[in-house]
Amino acid sequence: MAISRKDFLKLTASAALFTIIPRKVLGGKGFIAPSDQVTKGIIGVGGMGRGHYDYGGTRLVALCDVDQNHLDAAVAAASEKVSAYHDYRDLIKDPNVDIVHIATPPHWHAIMVVEAAAAGKDIWSEKPMTRTIGEGKRIMEAVKRHGKIFRLNTWFRFEDIFYGMGTTVAPIKKLVESGLLGWPLTVTVGAHTGFNWKFFWVGETHLPPQPIPNELDYDLWLGPAPAKPYHAHRTHQTFRGYWDYDGGGLGDMGQHYLDPVQYFLGKDHESPIKVEVDAPQQHHDAVGTWRQIIYTYADGCKIILNGEDFGDPKAPYIQGPKGKLYPGFVSDIPNLPLTLAGLPDPLPQRTDFMECVRNRQSFALNEVNGFRSSTIVNMGLCALRLNRTLHFDSDKLLFIGDEEANRLIDQPMRAPWRI
8 A cells, every 4th residue: 555755754763753762661671772872880989989080981870989180080071961879879879870889898799789689780890709708609699690781891801901911811822722821721810921910909007087078978888898987098099909999919810810821721710729818927917928829720720929029030931841931022932923923812801791782692791790800809718817728619619628718608797788
């Protein structure tokens, strides 16, 4: 049947109206129309959060911080009008926010990720993923249960020049997969290979109480952490030096350094079965330094972490029974570049977070493999706090025969906070 020009215009007008129906009405909770710009809100804008206003063409629509000075400065720095929140729960409830970017101290990460996932948001989280192994389990469960897309913000497994190696991780992965180094492998991470453990992230053992600044909601900053008198060194730039909030230089940098190791060793679905420490006795509140931490996998692979100025300054970065790889991608294998050129490349990775969000595909560093690299860090922190060797069940995700260590896996939270 023929259609008049008048009727045709009516139909096309109706179609045009249909295309601007809000995405959550059009496709249900979490649906993002291909033509829509993805929006985000950032929780924690004192440091890292303010450095991520734009990525992948997203539009910033909301900011949150418990320090009013931080929040005011962050709002002023935004290129357009944004909603400003004091309480993270209000930002998570904001229907205009698609992605929640979490840039708070690590003791908040798990609660915020779980609540954001339950609210239908996708999540971009700063490292470390969590400060305990148990909190990492809760994140995996929540992201899976709610079908959300999660990205952990350490990128060395897929881009940027890796510390001290003069190359991205891809050629290292290619070398390991080739078998030219043999198996099992020992990876040594230390200052001689360009890795700085930031041992200035240590706590102070005697902190006299100080008045709480008017601009800071200290009770909400603490959140699930134990209630302790305010001191400026506990918060903001120096919080990493206290067990309640992070784990010093290992907590700060560990996932940057160790996630790529996990990746090129092919350990994305398992954890070490033993961790040994050589360190001074740690303070119950303030994180200290360490000399060496050694992880061993079930197949004999090892990761050795050398503290600053500790260990062999000429040690190879990777050593196997057939060959060695040194900093700068220098090897004792003859004609290595030519040999690698003729070998298969590693499998491709999904490294465009916005594309993953739109297509509902898992990101290259997600809640599962991110949990495993976070667990490497947290195993080391548990052994460091207890100052002894720990044995770990990689499947049950529990320490073997050590109840004190297992209590560090699921640490209590201050009421009323819980996951």
